[in-house]
Amino acid sequence: MREPERDVREREREAGRGAGRDGRGPGRDGRGARRVAGWLADAALVGYFVFALFPIAWMLVLSLKPADQLFSTYFSFTPTLGSYRTVLGGGEGIPFLRFFVNSLVVSVGAVALSLLVGLPAAYASARWRFKGSENLMFTLLSFRFAPELTVIIPLFVLYQRLGLFDTYVGMIWVLQLVTLPLVVWIMRSYFADLTPELEQAALLDGYSRTQAFFRVALPLVKPGVAAVSLLAFIFAWNNFVFPLILTSNEAQTVTVGALSFLGGDRPKYNLTAAAALVSVVPPLLLALTIQRYLVRGLSFGAVKS
Known part of the structure; x- marks a missing residue:
């Protein structure tokens, strides 16, 4: 057969x-x-x-493009770095370099405060559930979804009365509406993915709950911290409405300062373009610096309810 x-x-x-x-x-x-x-x-x-x-x-x-060839539609022109020298040198009476430093201070401060408050909050929301906890988390998330224009008028009045208008503290505080919900909700999923047995073992070894958080749970979610820090920094750096209404000169950021070159009888699009490209550098450098954490962080964990 x-x-x-x-x-x-x-x-x-x-x-x-x-x-x-x-x-x-x-x-x-x-x-x-x-x-x-x-x-x-x-x-x-x-x-x-x-x-x-x-x-x-x-x-x-x-x-x-030089100023005399700015409104030409041809790609053939004599390239020059004069626009960058004007922008960084404070030309046209616009202190763009100071606006750049303001953006760094405000964005870094907002991210640092969000991590300081948001990481423990995300850990607590992932480990302990109580009646109304989901409603509380949804309320926090609604701050991120709500249009900024809905709260800008009362914020403007409060900032004028409290002396926070056009200050670093005021900008860092108001940007928590943008960065803090992002940190809490994303990091909540990372902590939820960690097995509780690791922390329980640390508690049996004599660690307190705070020590278990800082020595056991937090080191395991470093990729997530890197990813959420970059995202929060980008959102804080790119915010436009809050600096436009709540700052005047001292704490003004690059998103508003770049538009200053469009004023006058003849808009200077070359200076605006140079300012916009200069403002891209910090988020780009930050992304390249934490790249090895970022790839793992963006692929580990997801937003969960």
């Missing part, structure tokens, strides 16, 4: 080879079609990449 079975299997293999050769099966034509589909997918990806980066490339072109 073995010989006929072997013959049947050999005939089936021969039939499969023949189908591949004459085009009726998975032969060369099938591989060629898959190869063409792969090329088309790569071409579409490259096209989208070029489309996504075109605004940045256009801003770079504008920032390198």
Whole structure:
């Protein structure tokens, strides 16, 4: 009985080879079609990449154009770094470098305060549930979803009366509406993914709950801390409405300061483009610095209810 079975299997293999050769099966034509589909997918990806980066490339072109060639639509021009020298040197009477430092102070301060308050809050919300805890977390999240314009008028009145208008403290405080919910909700999922047995073992070894948090739980979520710090920094750095209404000059940030070059009888788009590109540098450098933590942090954990 073995010989006929072997013959049947050999005939089936021969039939499969023949189908591949004459085009009726998975032969060369099938591989060629898959190869063409792969090329088309790569071409579409490259096209989208070029489309996504075109605004940045256009801003770079504008920032390198001299003033007398600014309104030309041609790409042929004499590049110059004069726009960057004007922006960083305080030209046009606009202290952009001071606005840049203001943004660094405000953004770093807002992220640091959010981590200081948000990490313990996220840990507590992940480990202890009580009646109304989900409503409390949703209320905190609603601060992030609510439009900033809905609260800007009462905030403006309060800041004027409390002396917080156009101050670092005022800006760091108000940016908690942007960064703190983000930190709490994202880090809550990281702590929820940690097994409680690790902390229970630390408690059995004589650690207090605070020591277990700082020595056991917190080191295990370092990638998440890096990821959420970058996201919070970007949101704080890019915020526009709060600095526009709650600052005047002393604590004004780059998002508002860059628009100062558009004033006057003739908008200076080259200076605005140079200011915008300079303002991109800190988030970019921060992302490159914590890159090894960022990749793991963004892929570990997810926002959970």
